[in-house]
Amino acid sequence: MILTAFFAALGQMTDPRFRRVLLLGVALTLALLIAASAGFVWLLGSLVGDQTTLPFIGEVTWLNDLVSWGSALLLAVLSVFLMIPVASAITSMFLDTVAQAVEDEHYPHLPAPTPVPFGDALRDTVNFLGVLIGANVLALLLYLILIATVALAPAAPFVFWGLNGFLLGREYFTLAAIRRVGRAEAKLLRSRHTGTIWIAGVLMAIPLTIPILNLIIPILGAATFTHLFHLLAPQAPRD
Numbered sequence: 129m130i131l132t133a134f135f136a137a138l139g140q141m142t143d144p145r146f147r148r149v150l151l152l153g154v155a156l157t158l159a160l161l162i163a164a165s166a167g168f169v170w171l172l173g174s175l176v177g178d179q180t181t182l183p184f185i186g187e188v189t190w191l192n193d194l195v196s197w198g199s200a201l202l203l204a205v206l207s208v209f210l211m212i213p214v215a216s217a218i219t220s221m222f223l224d225t226v227a228q229a230v231e232d233e234h235y236p237h238l239p240a241p242t243p244v245p246f247g248d249a250l251r252d253t254v255n256f257l258g259v260l261i262g263a264n265v266l267a268l269l270l271y272l273i274l275i276a277t278v279a280l281a282p283a284a285p286f287v288f289w290g291l292n293g294f295l296l297g298r299e300y301f302t303l304a305a306i307r308r309v310g311r312a313e314a315k316l317l318r319s320r321h322t323g324t325i326w327i328a329g330v331l332m333a334i335p336l337t338i339p340i341l342n343l344i345i346p347i348l349g350a351a352t353f354t355h356l357f358h359l360l361a362p363q364a365p366r367d
Contacts, residue, residue: 130328137351145229153219219346221253223303226350241307256299289333297329300353
């Protein structure tokens with residue numbers, strides 16, 4: 129079932145609406161990461177100041193540059209790590225466009241769905257982004273512990289994929305289902321098919337660790353979960 133949904137989504141990747149969402153998602157993701165990085169560097173620079181007095185050394189003027197470059201390097205590394213939740217969350221805001229393109233192509237007999245108000249979509253995106261980033265930041269500590277323990281180091285990527293797969297599957301399936309059956313029924317369907325949705329989410333999370341490809345996967349994931357909803361709930365009432 130998951131593979132059926134995936135290959136159906138893959139066959140539609142040339143759809144112009146998919147490309148539009150991809151470009152918007154990439155642009156907003158990069159803008160957010162650049163703004164966050166610039167703000168963080170500016171904040172540290174303001175706290176350190178142009179001149180600092182160190183014990184036994186005296187007054188130094190190079191510490192501000194060191195902190196700025198060091199924090200910029202740190203954020204560059206963290207940006208690779210945070211690209212996954214940020215790109216996924218931002219793309220979820222445009223999931224309705226992807227889902228509509230899928231339904232126009234594969235389910236043209238369906239009536240028009242109930243549109244999700246922009247305010248609700250934005251709120252869901254912000255909440256999803258917060259949960260993804262928060263969970264991954266906390267999990268980062270666990271990854272470091274696992275990596276430091278040589279015998280457990282191989283488990284680190286599986287923890288990463290399992291965590292993000294659960295969160296991504298949960299959110300993307302819910303957003304795809306809300307359009308057709310409402311929020312309450314979407315949550316009920318999600319609870320009935322937790323295992324399938326989690327596995328599909330893990331299969332989405334794994335390629336998200338590959339640079340460049342991780343920019344395309346959220347679009348492909350949105351389309352896949354739209355198909356998965358229709359496969360899991362073909363008889364669900366449509367609005």
